[in-house]
Amino acid sequence: GENVEQHPSTLSVQEGDSAVIKCTYSDSASNYFPWYKQELGKRPQLIIDIRSNVGEKKDQRIAVTLNKTAKHFSLHITETQPEDSAVYFCAVYQGNLIFGKGTKLSVKP
């Protein structure tokens, strides 16, 4: 079955810096890669996704890149703000969504 590994598990940055979270997957047939943000005590919410026919997608300060050959994809957050502090989950679709273990991002003012 699909195996999704997410790194790092925790990430602390200064406000204004960039943050990068990386996920690797094992099944080359996977074709849909969403990222979810979960604030403390709240539900996971989709923030951006990418499909296998695209190498990069950007939405304001958030971008996702996909390398299908290497089977990894990354979330990039630029100009981080304290409200970006949350747990971020990557996921891979292979029959159903398989989630990474999450990255706790802390943005220090």
Next chain:
Amino acid sequence: DAGVIQSPRHEVTEMGQEVTLRCKPISGHDYLFWYRQTMMRGLELLIYFNNNVPIDDSGMPEDRFSAKMPNASFSTLKIQPSEPRDSAVYFCASSFLPGAGGTDTQYFGPGTRLTVL
């Protein structure tokens, strides 16, 4: 649309009691998912339904767990008997065909925080 609705939001029960969690998916979505989230194990898929039919229940931890979807607008997850290790946040989510492109975003409900004493 009100989004995915779950009830109760919090449940505290004693070991051995039956617990029933409820979910109303977004109208029109034909996929419904039940997840469990703990610090140790992260977000785990328990079971999912397509058009009210269970498709994959391989994530259900044991026979004490059961799920039903009697119609397109309602699903239940039941634990009987409950044990302290079942304490977790249980999320319900719904979507159109996952991964198909377009509007297949999976929307999560607010979750039910279950504590089994």
